[in-house]
Amino acid sequence: MKNSRILIIEDDRYISNFIEVSLNKDDYDVITASSATDGLFKFTSYNPEIIILDLGLPDRDGLEIIKELREFSNIPIIVVSARGLEKDKIEALDLGASDYVTKPFFMGELMARIRVVERSMSNLGLDNPKIFECGYLTVDYEKRKVQIDGEDVHLTPLEYKLLRLLIDNRGKVLTHNYIIKHVWGYSGESDTKSLRVIMANLRRKIEKDNTSHRFIVTEVGVGYRFTDE
Incomplete structure (x- = not known):
C-alpha cells in the first residue's frame, strides 16, 4: 500500500517541521498549513487522506474544524494537542476525531497511530467481508x-x-x-x-x-x- 498524503494543520512551526521531516523520511506526501483557513483551503485543493490537527489554531478552534469537516467528509483526523484534559479528548472524539495524541509526544507513537488509521482505511476498501x-x-x-x-x-x-x-x-x-x-x-x-x-x-x-x-x-x-x- 502506498504511503498516504497527510495534511498537517499546526501553527507551531517547530512542531510542524518536526512532524513533516519525520513523515518525509518514511516517504509520506506531506502538506502543511499554519491556520484553520489555510488548512481548509489545502484540504479542498490537495485532497489529503489523513489530517493531523492542532486544536489551538490562531484563527479558529480546532474543534470547529473537526465539526465542519464531518459535515461532508469522513477523512481520518488525528488530533495532536497540548490540551490534555479528559473532557477535551472526549469532545474531540465525539465530534469525529479518529484519535488523540497529547503534546509532548514521541514521534514513534504518532507514526503508530497513523499506521492504525491506514489499516482502517485499507479495510474499508474491502467488499463487505463475511x-x-x-x-x-x-x-x-x-x-x-x-x-x-x-x-x-x-x-x-x-x-x-x-x-x-x-x-x-x-x-x-x-x-x-x-x-x-x-x-x-x-x-x-x-x-x-x-x-x-x-x-x-x-x-x-x-x-x-x-x-x-x-x-x-x-x-x-x-x-x-x-x-x-
Missing part, C-alpha cells in the same frame, strides 16, 4: 457466530452488537457516549456503568488473558479501542 479473523478470534457476520480457537462462544445480542461496533471501528477510540448511543440507541451518562459491565463480560468471553487485553484496549476516562495489532 468473516472477520484476528489471532484466535473469528466472527462470522452472516451466522452471527463468534469463535475462540475454533470453539463457539455464546454472546448475548448486546455483547455481539458491541463487539461488531468495536471491530467495524478498529483502531479508532470510541468514547463511552458514542458506544452507548450506537448500542442502546440513545446517550446517557447513567448507562456508563451498564457499558462497563457488558464490556467486562465480553472481555471475559473473548480474551484469553484478562490481565493483558489482546483485543479491547481501555482508553482511561475516554472509552475503548479494538486493536488488531
